[in-house]
Amino acid sequence: MSTNLLKGKKGIIFGALNDQSIAWFVAEQAYAQGAEIVLTNAPVAMRMGAIQDLSKLCGDAPVIPADATKEEDLQNLFEKAMEHFGGQVDFVLHSIGMSPNVRKGRHYTDVNYQWYQQTLDISATSLHKTLSIAMRLNAISEWGSVVALTYIAAQRIFPDYGDMADAKSLLESITRSFGFHYGVKNKVRINTISQSPTVTTAGSGVKGFDAFIKYAEEMSPLGNAGADACADYCLSLFSDLTRYVTMQNLFHDGGFSNTGVSQSVVERFMREE
Ligand SMILES: NC(=O)c1ccc[n+]([C@@H]2O[C@H](COP(=O)([O-])OP(=O)(O)OC[C@H]3O[C@@H](n4cnc5c(N)ncnc54)[C@H](O)[C@@H]3O)[C@@H](O)[C@H]2O)c1
Numbered sequence: 001m002s003t004n005l006l007k008g009k010k011g012i013i014f015g016a017l018n019d020q021s022i023a024w025f026v027a028e029q030a031y032a033q034g035a036e037i038v039l040t041n042a043p044v045a046m047r048m049g050a051i052q053d054l055s056k057l058c059g060d061a062p063v064i065p066a067d068a069t070k071e072e073d074l075q076n077l078f079e080k081a082m083e084h085f086g087g088q089v090d091f092v093l094h095s096i097g098m099s100p101n102v103r104k105g106r107h108y109t110d111v112n113y114q115w116y117q118q119t120l121d122i123s124a125t126s127l128h129k130t131l132s133i134a135m136r137l138n139a140i141s142e143w144g145s146v147v148a149l150t151y152i153a154a155q156r157i158f159p160d161y162g163d164m165a166d167a168k169s170l171l172e173s174i175t176r177s178f179g180f181h182y183g184v185k186n187k188v189r190i191n192t193i194s195q196s197p198t199v200t201t202a203g204s205g206v207k208g209f210d211a212f213i214k215y216a217e218e219m220s221p222l223g224n225a226g227a228d229a230c231a232d233y234c235l236s237l238f239s240d241l242t243r244y245v246t247m248q249n250l251f252h253d254g255g256f257s258n259t260g261v262s263q264s265v266v267e268r269f270m271r272e273e
Pocket of ligand 1: 021097098149196200
């Protein structure tokens with residue numbers, strides 16, 4: 001049901017690869033709530049074609065390719081988006097993550113350091129570049145909102161998450177630091193949402209993901225949060241209802257992050273006694 005929560009707002013959504021992507025849900029729901037959007041992804045991801053289907057579902061939203069590690073691509077993206085909107089952008093979703101080490105099964109203690117740099121650049125520094133270019137172009141409106149997606153491996157060890165954990169820690173640190181400076185300069189707010197494990201292309205690249213998702217489900221009093229619920233939370237942060245929330249890492253995980261152990265997990269071990 002639309003309540004036009006984002007009526008009149010304009011946003012850029014990074015990272016919709018296919019209809020499982022968290023960004024896909026955010027784009028559809030933002031459009032349904034009255035927002036105008038521009039879609040973007042890395043040129044290589046465009047070749048899969050699904051983003052054009054999403055564009056149609058979102059009122060023929062323009063699709064502007066940008067490799068989020070390349071400053072010239074990001075500059076072009078913001079310039080074209082502002083041209084299209086006839087002014088500034090009100091919200092940005094950063095929904096980007098990739099680790100060549102995780103993908104190719106390199107253990108955390110034995111990473112390829114070139115790939116490690118790529119992991120950090122794609123998954124974290126890309127947020128810094130996006131914000132820096134947006135600030136330079138004065139592309140985000142006052143009280144505008146930027147949300148990036150993260151995972152609890154930034155705070156606690158999840159062995160198979162590999163070097164992505166380091167990237168997420170950096171992403172959350174950039175959110176705090178840039179959130180301060182952008183808040184002072186233009187009242188732009190920046191937050192991360194720390195999402196439950198979710199079945200997507202990026203998620204499924206992590207070893208043992210299926211077992212892990214079941215474990216997280218049993219450990220969370222409300223169960224795992226799905227991509228559609230994550231999109232709801234993103235929308236609330238893009239809206240005017242959360243204007244004083246900034247520089248935060250916000251857990252959206254059904255209570256997983258504050259649970260030591262659940263009854264059902266204890267019972268599994270009792271059966272083994
Ligand atoms: N799926 C999960 O379990 C989970 C949990 C917590 C957080 N997250 C985070 O959510 C975000 C979105 O991931 P998802 O699960 O929807 O998977 P996804 O694979 O659908 O999305 C990842 C996106 O990153 C894009 N990308 C990769 N390299 C890029 C580059 N150089 N430039 C621009 N875009 C690039 C991909 O094309 C893809 O669209 C990621 O930051 C991920 O770490 C996912």
